Amino acid sequence: MVHVTKTLLFGYLQCAITINILTAVYHVTYYTRFIMDNAAITPGKPDVTYDEDDGYSTTQPHSSSPGKTAAFKHVESDEDYIDNVSDVNSTESDDDEATIVTAESETHKNAPLIKGSYDVCKITWKDTHGGRKRVKEVQQTYLNVYVNTSANTAMFSLSTYVTLKGSRRKSNKQRIYLLMPPERIHAITVFSNRRSTVSGFPISNNHALHFSLTQGPDCVGPEDRHIASKRTTQEQLAFMQHLSMATQLTFYLASSDTVTRGRQDFERLATIFSLKNTKNRPRKDKKVGNLATLYAGKGGKVISENDDVVHAGASPPSPPPYTSAVLRSPLARSKKRRLDPSERPELDINDESPLMLMSLLRGIHTRLDDIEKQFKTRLDDIENQSNTRHNDLKNQLETRLDGIENQLEARLNSLQESIGQIKNTEENPGTVYTPCRYDSTERDFLLQAVDERYEEHFDAFQVKSYEANEDLEKERDDGVTAIREEVKEATSDLHDTVASFREVLQNASDALKQFS
Known part of the structure; x- marks a missing residue:
């Protein structure tokens, strides 16, 4: 005993x-890292390019460890610093699998096409409810740009991934879009900064695109099925739906050679969609902006924040109750009968x-x-x-x-x-x-x-x-x-x-x- x-x-x-x-150690370490991360620079993700033929089907190859997104926080300034990252070009096949393709963004000053897909490492927007500016660091999120100056058409979109629950396909990753037609764009402003170091980290060629919209973007998902997101990407799906109500959006692009080569394209975008240029604005491109061409031809639909979007998969049906026999719990089987005071053994003083x-x-x-x-x-x-x-x-x-x-x-x-x-x-x-x-x-x-x-x-x-x-x-x-x-x-x-x-x-x- x-x-x-x-x-x-x-x-x-x-x-x-x-x-x-x-x-105790976890809490202290968490808050210490939280403070240091706010003062340091968050690395971005690789760039990808936009494929015109597939219609916003360009994707990022699947990562074995999905990154965690930062929580929403209130900010007073849109300026921040972005690390250098590498370039990766990719596209999506018929079954939404990610396969690598080659595509380049047009950088010639007089080129009729301005197209490309750029990795976004951070997004700031104005909260429509409280009127405050908010910021969120993102991963596997891409800004797709398409402008045809000869046909005077354009289309802009933001794409990201959510992980489907219970999917039987080879790839259980599903893309969600945020479409911004040119008719809703009031102005586009380009921010470019060149600084040597910030807190010991090298910085070069930071670019950000600010979209001032007359109406919020359209959140688009697949037409043929509901989106049942796993817990790891529930916040990402809710974030995309929340952005569909914002009219002031700023996309911070991760530094890379693709972004550097596209600097002239960004200046052309700012000129085309400037406040002074009120006449002969580009129209929506019928081919690129067609929802029927999305998801390998299966089509997409606009998802509002109030739609029935499943953030977690439906729970499996519970098994039928046992009626033939009553099972005893392990706790009930392990209980012992208490002894009466008269039955208890006497304590020996010499023991x-x-x-x-x-x-x-x-x-x-x-x-x-x-x-x-x-x-x-x-x-x-x-x-x-x-x-x-x-x-x-x-x-x-x-x-x-x-x-x-x-x-x-x-x-x-x-x-x-x-x-x-x-x-x-x-x-x-x-x-x-x-x-x-x-x-x-x-x-x-x-x-x-x-x-x-x-x-x-x-x-x-x-x-x-x-x-x-x-x-x-x-x-x-x-x-x-x-x-x-x-x-x-x-x-x-x-x-x-x-x-x-x-x-x-x-x-x-x-x-x-x-x-x-």
């Missing part, structure tokens, strides 16, 4: 202690078992004290590591803020020099300006235009600096608060567990003393 009691107590203590330690049990309990108390000391030491180590990470993150944020301030000061100095040159020109117009019939009028117009441009750029710099400072301070404070709360909560839970163990052991000791 003593051996069994000892084994059970030690087993229970070891399991509980191990679970608490792993839980050494109680003394051994008391010695065992004292050893357990000593062991618990050692475990508590180890817990405190481990928590101190975790706290020190968290403080070190916090200090490193703080230094990185301060470095980035200093860089932003230096850039703003340089821009302001440049503007001040330009203003000084303008004033010098105004005071001595004969040195650089030839008088004409419209001398005073033309000069006043130029000065007014320069003043307006100066005020506009100065206000923009101030707004960007203020937003960047707020974002960095908020991320730093939130991360530090979360880590401290998790460490405090884990410490409290460990103390409560140890106290409960001591109380149980004390009760057992008191009971044994009564027997003795």
Whole structure:
């Protein structure tokens, strides 16, 4: 009996202690990585190209380990940094299997076709409900572009994958589209940034396309079946349906040679769909935008957010109940009859078992004290590591803020020099300006235009600096608060567990003393 009691107590203590330690370490590690990931750069995925003949059938080859998508979060700025990635071109066969094909994006300045499929690593959009800007990092998501300048037609779409549940096909991956006809596009804006390093990571040729729409895109799925997504891609399917209600979308393209070669195409897109170009806008391409050509000719249909889309497969029917016999549970079979007080064996005073049990309990108390000391030491180590990470993150944020301030000061100095040159020109117009019939009028117009441009750029710099400072301070404070709360909560839970163990052991000791 003593051996069994000892084994059970030690087993229970070891399991509980191990679970608490792993839980505390997991929470601290999770929040620390969360803060570091927000400050670092998220790598993108490979690019693919668009195949005109298959009609948005280009896909990415199946990955053995599907990536996890980041949760939604509120942002105040659309600017971020993107890592370099490799290029991969692919397409989809009749049974939706992914097979590799070759296709290139037209990059010639006067080429009649602008087509390509670019890997999207992050998407920002304006939430229609709260009016806030949101951001989400994505994987296996591609922006498909098709513009035929000779026929004055175009079509844009966003495609991604969901994993089907219970599919008997060779490939259980199904593509979902977000179609954006040119008639709904109000304007397209291109963002391009070139920076050497950010937080120690090399950055080059960052491109983003902002779509301002008059109406939300159409979420399109297969016509012949419902989409039963597995848990791994349920969030991806809900995300695509949520984007169908947005009218302000920004797609951040992963850096690659394909994106670099398509820089001229992006500039042409911005010119074609600019706010100034209100006449002779492209129309929807009947071949590329035809839903009947999707999914290997099986056709697609528009899916609204309220449609009956299955996010998890239907559960199998439960087996019929057993009526012929009643099964006894293992717990019922293992129960033992309790002994009456008169049937219990008397405790022999000369028996050494109680003394051994008391010695065992004292050893357990000593062991618990050692475990508590180890817990405190481990928590101190975790706290020190968290403080070190916090200090490193703080230094990185301060470095980035200093860089932003230096850039703003340089821009302001440049503007001040330009203003000084303008004033010098105004005071001595004969040195650089030839008088004409419209001398005073033309000069006043130029000065007014320069003043307006100066005020506009100065206000923009101030707004960007203020937003960047707020974002960095908020991320730093939130991360530090979360880590401290998790460490405090884990410490409290460990103390409560140890106290409960001591109380149980004390009760057992008191009971044994009564027997003795």
